[in-house]
Amino acid sequence: MLHGEAWTVKELFVYPNEYIYWTIQIVMYPFLTGLVAGAFVLSSLYHVFGVTKLKEIARFSLVFSFALLPCAPMPLLLHLQQPQRNLNVLMTPHFTSAIAAFGIVFLTYGMIVASELWFVYRGYFVTTARELRLKPNRDLSETFLMGLYSILVMGAWDVSHHALEQDERAVKILAAVGIPVACFLHGYAGFIFGSVKANALWMTPLMPVIFICSAVVSGIALCILTYVITMELRKLIIAWRRKENPSLPSPGELGGVETQVVTMTSRYLIMFLILAITLELLDLIFRGYTAVKSWDILRSVIYGKDFTSIFILQYGLGNLVPFILFLLPGLTVRRAVAGTILVLFGVFMMRWNVVIGGQAFSASFAGFMHYHMPIWPHDMETFKEGLFGALMVGSIPFALFWLLSRILPIFDLNEPH
Numbered sequence: 001m002l003h004g005e006a007w008t009v010k011e012l013f014v015y016p017n018e019y020i021y022w023t024i025q026i027v028m029y030p031f032l033t034g035l036v037a038g039a040f041v042l043s044s045l046y047h048v049f050g051v052t053k054l055k056e057i058a059r060f061s062l063v064f065s066f067a068l069l070p071c072a073p074m075p076l077l078l079h080l081q082q083p084q085r086n087l088n089v090l091m092t093p094h095f096t097s098a099i100a101a102f103g104i105v106f107l108t109y110g111m112i113v114a115s116e117l118w119f120v121y122r123g124y125f126v127t128t129a130r131e132l133r134l135k136p137n138r139d140l141s142e143t144f145l146m147g148l149y150s151i152l153v154m155g156a157w158d159v160s161h162h163a164l165e166q167d168e169r170a171v172k173i174l175a176a177v178g179i180p181v182a183c184f185l186h187g188y189a190g191f192i193f194g195s196v197k198a199n200a201l202w203m204t205p206l207m208p209v210i211f212i213c214s215a216v217v218s219g220i221a222l223c224i225l226t227y228v229i230t231m232e233l234r235k236l237i238i239a240w241r242r243k244e245n246p247s248l249p250s251p252g253e254l255g256g257v258e259t260q261v262v263t264m265t266s267r268y269l270i271m272f273l274i275l276a277i278t279l280e281l282l283d284l285i286f287r288g289y290t291a292v293k294s295w296d297i298l299r300s301v302i303y304g305k306d307f308t309s310i311f312i313l314q315y316g317l318g319n320l321v322p323f324i325l326f327l328l329p330g331l332t333v334r335r336a337v338a339g340t341i342l343v344l345f346g347v348f349m350m351r352w353n354v355v356i357g358g359q360a361f362s363a364s365f366a367g368f369m370h371y372h373m374p375i376w377p378h379d380m381e382t383f384k385e386g387l388f389g390a391l392m393v394g395s396i397p398f399a400l401f402w403l404l405s406r407i408l409p410i411f412d413l414n415e416p417h
Helices: 024-047 052-071 074-079 083-091 098-134 140-153 161-194 207-241 251-290 295-305 307-327 333-355 380-384 387-407
Strands: 008-012 367-371
Touching (some): 024 052, 024 098, 024 207, 024 387, 052 098, 052 207, 074 083, 074 387, 098 140, 098 161, 161 207, 207 251, 207 333, 380 387
């Protein structure tokens, strides 16, 4: 069976060799890279621009961006028929291919985020390693952490005031350099689609800019959602620990901090959401006004075949409804959670409509193709290109984030970990 034949349904005149080749994994790929870039931009609002009200969530989003980073290429690896050849992209870099350039940008961005994390947590590594070294009766986990932190210090044991100031200056420089690299990391995904001349729906110079704006929106939304869930779990844990240590903050005090952070972060989410919606509508209006040769088939797809997924699910449920929820006065944490879930759904539908919708019409301009995503896998290919493969890729970042939170404190650095 040919790749794509298992989930492609053809309608009217479609060429025999045409199938839906790019499936849910190619939808997940730009979605995950967008989350990486958006989470990093959110952390940089504090480190670079000095938005002190975002200090509480800045470290959180930086660690989350690092957890998302290794998962970004996973959809591509699952989609490839020969995934072992992916090393050629990293070992033979050149700028004549967008995918090869991605390897360079991806490695550069990874080094920037890892270096920034090291400078942020170096003081914590030194202090904790020294405390654990002086502790007389260490258990196995404390001994492991002492060794791990001693290795992560990399010989830089100086925690004087001047040394910590140098760390802060390095963090600011790395965050400033990382913003354009993060935007390029995700903008190139839009560049790949926008440079495909054979596809009328993808070929637009606005595609990279639209991808970048929606990436920031999705990254901020996911950080807010995960931050709220983590804070709620944290309040439950601290409420239980207060029985033994009354000096810990009360759940009410943590709830006040949570509301302030969510309210402030939501303002930036609204700003980037307005920009993303404006660019998408501008692109749609421009296509209708110019009405090139392929506009007839595009119009039948946009206003006919995919009307529900584009205008009702993406623009309506994923953009308009959360926009109203955030603009209503007296924003609550529950309303913010509902809004962020809808925003993430809207960005995902935008990726779906670009990837799947761009393959919905035949190159003959006289037929259509429909993608039926495999729900229950019956072989490895339908697992990778189906629902369970997408769920696996989407769940791994949260597992990595949990592991990182065991090593890196994502809230107060002075809090017992």
